[in-house]
Amino acid sequence: MTITQLKYALSIAEHKNFTKAAEKCFVTQPTLSTQIQKLEDELDVVIFDRGKKPIELTEVGRKIVFQARNIVNEAERIQDIVDQQKGFIGGEFRLGIIPTVMPTLLPMFLQNFIKKYPKVKLKIEELTTEEILTRISDGHLDAAIAATPLESDNIKERVLYYEPFVAYVPNNHRLRDKKTIEVSDLDIDDMLLLEDGHCFRDGVINLCKSFKDQIDDSFQLESGSIETLIKLSNEGLGMTLLPYLHTLDVKEKLNPNLRHFKEPSPAREVSIIYHKSELKMQIIDALHNVISGIIRGAIAFQNVEIISPLPK
Amino acid sequence: MTITQLKYALSIAEHKNFTKAAEKCFVTQPTLSTQIQKLEDELDVVIFDRGKKPIELTEVGRKIVFQARNIVNEAERIQDIVDQQKGFIGGEFRLGIIPTVMPTLLPMFLQNFIKKYPKVKLKIEELTTEEILTRISDGHLDAAIAATPLESDNIKERVLYYEPFVAYVPNNHRLRDKKTIEVSDLDIDDMLLLEDGHCFRDGVINLCKSFKDQIDDSFQLESGSIETLIKLSNEGLGMTLLPYLHTLDVKEKLNPNLRHFKEPSPAREVSIIYHKSELKMQIIDALHNVISGIIRGAIAFQNVEIISPLPK
DNA sequence: TAATTTTATAGTCTAAATTTATAATAATGA
DNA sequence: TCATTATTATAAATTTAGACTATAAAATTA
Numbered sequence: 001m002t003i004t005q006l007k008y009a010l011s012i013a014e015h016k017n018f019t020k021a022a023e024k025c026f027v028t029q030p031t032l033s034t035q036i037q038k039l040e041d042e043l044d045v046v047i048f049d050r051g052k053k054p055i056e057l058t059e060v061g062r063k064i065v066f067q068a069r070n071i072v073n074e075a076e077r078i079q080d081i082v083d084q085q086k087g088f089i090g091g092e093f094r095l096g097i098i099p100t101v102m103p104t105l106l107p108m109f110l111q112n113f114i115k116k117y118p119k120v121k122l123k124i125e126e127l128t129t130e131e132i133l134t135r136i137s138d139g140h141l142d143a144a145i146a147a148t149p150l151e152s153d154n155i156k157e158r159v160l161y162y163e164p165f166v167a168y169v170p171n172n173h174r175l176r177d178k179k180t181i182e183v184s185d186l187d188i189d190d191m192l193l194l195e196d197g198h199c200f201r202d203g204v205i206n207l208c209k210s211f212k213d214q215i216d217d218s219f220q221l222e223s224g225s226i227e228t229l230i231k232l233s234n235e236g237l238g239m240t241l242l243p244y245l246h247t248l249d250v251k252e253k254l255n256p257n258l259r260h261f262k263e264p265s266p267a268r269e270v271s272i273i274y275h276k277s278e279l280k281m282q283i284i285d286a287l288h289n290v291i292s293g294i295i296r297g298a299i300a301f302q303n304v305e306i307i308s309p310l311p312k
Numbered sequence: 313m314t315i316t317q318l319k320y321a322l323s324i325a326e327h328k329n330f331t332k333a334a335e336k337c338f339v340t341q342p343t344l345s346t347q348i349q350k351l352e353d354e355l356d357v358v359i360f361d362r363g364k365k366p367i368e369l370t371e372v373g374r375k376i377v378f379q380a381r382n383i384v385n386e387a388e389r390i391q392d393i394v395d396q397q398k399g400f401i402g403g404e405f406r407l408g409i410i411p412t413v414m415p416t417l418l419p420m421f422l423q424n425f426i427k428k429y430p431k432v433k434l435k436i437e438e439l440t441t442e443e444i445l446t447r448i449s450d451g452h453l454d455a456a457i458a459a460t461p462l463e464s465d466n467i468k469e470r471v472l473y474y475e476p477f478v479a480y481v482p483n484n485h486r487l488r489d490k491k492t493i494e495v496s497d498l499d500i501d502d503m504l505l506l507e508d509g510h511c512f513r514d515g516v517i518n519l520c521k522s523f524k525d526q527i528d529d530s531f532q533l534e535s536g537s538i539e540t541l542i543k544l545s546n547e548g549l550g551m552t553l554l555p556y557l558h559t560l561d562v563k564e565k566l567n568p569n570l571r572h573f574k575e576p577s578p579a580r581e582v583s584i585i586y587h588k589s590e591l592k593m594q595i596i597d598a599l600h601n602v603i604s605g606i607i608r609g610a611i612a613f614q615n616v617e618i619i620s621p622l623p624k
Numbered sequence: 625t626a627a628t629t630t631t632a633t634a635g636t637c638t639a640a641a642t643t644t645a646t647a648a649t650a651a652t653g654a
Numbered sequence: 655t656c657a658t659t660a661t662t663a664t665a666a667a668t669t670t671a672g673a674c675t676a677t678a679a680a681a682t683t684a
Contacts (some may be wrong), residue, residue: 001390002314004641030674031642033663038640043394050662053651067390074383078313081379082355085372178387316672343673345632362631365682367674533643 003075005039007046007069008032013065014138016054030227069139073277084282090119093283096127096135096144100200100226101270104245105145105291108298113290120283129199129309136273142280143287146197147309148271156278157271158288161295162304164244164265168257170233180262183207192229192240195222199309200268204241207266207307231252243268244299267304315387317351318380320344321359325377326450328366343530370456381451385589396594402431405424405595408447408456409437412512416557417603420610425602432595441511441621448585454592455599459511459621466591469583470600473607474616476556477519478576480569482545487620492574493517504541504552507534511621512580516553519578542566555580556557556611579616 011021012032022029040047047061057065083089097106106124114122127135127144135141137154148157167181175185188208194201201222223229229240230250234257242250244267247258272291274284323333324344334341352359359373369377395401409418418436426434439447441462447453449466460469479493487497500520506513513534535541541552542562546569554562556579559570584603586596 001387002641017660019660027641027645030644030664035641037663043390045394046399053661055662060393063393063397064390067393071383071386071390072388074379075313078355078376078379078383081372081375082357085357085375095369132673314671331629339672340674341631342633342675347672349632365630367631 001039003072005035006071008035009039009065009068010072012036012048013057013061014053016056018055022100031189044118056211073139073275073279077277077279080279087106088119089117089282089286090121091283092121092123093280094123094125094140094142095287096125096132096141096146097284098129098132099126099200100142100194100243100246101145101147102126104249105270105295105297106242108245109291112294113287116290116308117283117286120286126307128197130197132219132273136275140273143272143274145270145285145291146271147203147268148273149269149305149306149308150310154276155273157273158284159269159271159272160288160291160307161166161299162301162306163299163307164304165204165241165261166244166247166308167239167261168233168242169239169259170228170236170257172236173239174258175239178259181259182262183266183312190238192232193222194226194229195224200226200243202311203268203307203309206310206312207241207312229261233257244301248298263303264305264306265301265303267301268309269306313351313354315384317347318383319533320347321351321377321380324348324360324367325369325373328368352544381483382620385451385587385591389589389591392592392594400431401429401594401598402433403592404433404435405592405593406435406452406454407599408437408444408453408458410441410444410456410458410511411438412506412510412555412558413457413459414438416555416561417582417607421599421603421606424606425599426431426623428602429595429598432598440509442509444585451587455584455596457582457584457603459515459580460583460585461581461618461620462622466588467585468588469585470596471581471583472600472603473582473611474579474613474618475582475611476579476613476616477516477553477573477619478556478557478559479573480542480553480554481551481571482548482569484548485551487551487571488566490571493500493571494574495522495578502566504544504550505534506538506541507536512538512555514620515580515619518622518624521624545569556599556613560610575615576617577613577615578619579613580621582619608617610611 008021008025008031009254012018012026015024017022018032019029022032026031036048037121045064046058046059047064049056049058049061057233060238080110083091110122114120125141127141129150131145132141132144132146133150133155136144145160148159150157167175169175169178169181175181178185188205191208193204223232226242226246230242232238234254242258250258272284272288278284320333320337323337324330327333327336330344331341334344338343348360354529355376357372357376358370359376361368361370361373395403422434426432437453439456441458444453444456444458445462445464445467448456457472460471462469479487481487481493487493490497498520503516503520505516506575538554538558542554544550545552546566562570584596584600586593
């Protein structure tokens, strides 16, 4: 049994197709066929059920592939150890970011990061929290930036910052004349929400729920981006909530529409999250340092109350 | 990097000598030399400092060898998975047993176990608790039977039975006329103890200490075996304490010397202990089942108070 | 300094991994 | 249903990697 064979098995399990798996491994398909056969012969079990299309894992196969993931992860950590020894911070690093953090945070730290760590090849993807969790678990992402806490066993969290919710109250709205907003002022029924799948949406719902148990979700106007929420709000379709960093992008003439919460302001916790195996920890540390250094200048709030990003 | 190379590195780290390591790996010394060189070239670090005699690990080398142990352990677990799938319980299994458990417990379960699991090749060694702990940690033992709790991070415990302490009171001893003994009756100064390194000795000391803080260890008669303790006691050199199972071996005419404790009787907890990685768990389960099944017929005590086996 | 122990290197052999080419098989679509 | 396509398996050839024997080099010990 070799590490190479295990990597092949992982690739086949992932793509459910010898040919595609072979491409990803940069070898030919017969190589995979013979190597997997050797592995199966040596262990004297069938790992892949080639009868089914697409290929399926057998019961043992699933367990073996799970364990193969562990072994390959542990093996990759050897390179981590060497990098750490040499003070080398580099290599490919796949980072996921949730949509409501991406447009505001990324421009703030990216330039800075690639200047400081030019050898790191960052591959950044915008993904929902759910997608992020599966991809960190299966090893397709090295880390991600998401709202926390997530209560996920396989994943560790390291807080980057707390981002208060800010109300966006259009002209003629019932809350227009209030200088600061309280959570009890909120009414889910005149709140513009992001569409399903965004954890910021869940955060807002949790916040409103904290004062109103029953939520009638018959009609709500929903949108895919915070930009659109602001426009809809300007059309008089209701108020909305924004993450603080987004308010820095609001056009100056719309600034009068913003209302901060009375302290302790509701806020979301934004963290860098990663697999519990702590692979590539040097790069995760580097990201953490750069981002929390930058954010220190942008967010000064102390007294906040964290709202869970999880749907209830 | 191959699993084989990592195994070679582990062997060299253990024996601090290429030649001996090669023998243990059943290959020639040049094989190790070249494979380790390849590994070092690939990682571009030096793992072994051949300058020192005996060979030493470099700083990175230590970390790499530690991680290699993890990888090799995880790799061996693949075979475990396969065995589990096939219901196969077999292969070599190295079991350590502490001296005060060995002579009484082993004869009780060994025949039974090898009849039930003939494919398991048990290699049993009598070892002190301390030796057991290091050997489980470094992978030289698969499991052991010892007095617990041990409070060791790397090691898991599964209780087999509770074995009460029984007093052995010779003729003309001050406690001779008592039908049941109490802990407060004990005096460390007329107690015959096993020599240093036995955890049963530490158990007895802890028990006596529970009523007497200061222990004057100026003169105590000590011995390497419980058989000898009994003989010394018969010579009028003091009383002693025996683990319950040993009292079943005491000759009939000496039975009148035995005194049980008033309930709750002090007792030691005897467990099967193993590495937290839970390798070969099927065999550990099998041992646990056989032993606790057998012991159920021999020890019926319920109301006991566990005495720590650790030196304080 | 000679003898011994230990590691490294050179050359050779063998087995293993990979490739190309092609066959076999299953799925898809006219 | 039958050709077309996609996919996996097999065969033969090639390359690479692992292991061995023999021996050199270096360090240690007597």
